[in-house]
Amino acid sequence: MKSRIKSDLLQRYSEPEIDKLLSRCCLVDPRFKKRLSEDVRQVTIAALKKELMELYEGETSKEVTITSMEPPRKQSALSKILDDEPEHAVSVQTTIAEKVNNEFDIYMQMPVANTNQSPLDWWKKEELQFPLLSKLARNYLCICATSVASERVFSVAGYINSTLRSCLKPEKINQLTFLSRNLD
Known part of the structure; x- marks a missing residue:
């Protein structure tokens, strides 16, 4: 076997x-x-x-901007006043x-x-x-590994479109099949 x-x-x-x-x-x-x-x-x-x-x-752009956070560094009061850049955000350019x-x-x-x-x-x-x-x-x-789900839908459609119900229009068969598979 x-x-x-x-x-x-x-x-x-x-x-x-x-x-x-x-x-x-x-x-x-x-x-x-x-x-x-x-x-x-x-x-x-x-x-x-x-x-x-x-x-x-x-x-359009092959570069991506990544903002990373650095730990705060110690600064004197004078450097805090004169510094224009924020102390935490750092911008880094990287390609794709x-x-x-x-x-x-x-x-x-x-x-x-x-x-x-x-x-x-x-x-x-x-x-x-x-x-x-x-x-x-x-x-x-997302690729379906088996055909079991589609085979089940075909079976349900076969039960709905039997010889006793052969006058159903295709739209009705689609609706009944959808309801049958989704109301379980």
Whole structure:
């Protein structure tokens, strides 16, 4: 039984494009990001960085201003009066490439998330820390892994559009299917 399952899985996922997609999905899932082999992980990170750079290439400005807070430094009364700049805010110019590299470095150093936790909830919680990477993660994690949900909708539509109800118009079938699936 195990050998048949293994051969079936190897046959299904033998295409390189599917393998790349699965690696990218695995890397942006905080529960499984470290389960990839080191060489596959590095190739996937490079591909995702390139994809993020292409995503933000159309932006009008390639520089992002980040305001960070410094601890207050001791000043004399005279320097406080003569200083024009606020003492806490520091503006730093970084390029999108630096921001992408920084987000990936921090993300990969973070511990793996609990396997019971939803990856979309994790990214929603960490969106402020990883604004660029969270957008990319949502693009990959929204891919439906199975066709079970759509098969269920087709089954419900089949029950509604039976031989006894064959005179229903398509709009009514759509409405009844929607109500059936969403009123449960």
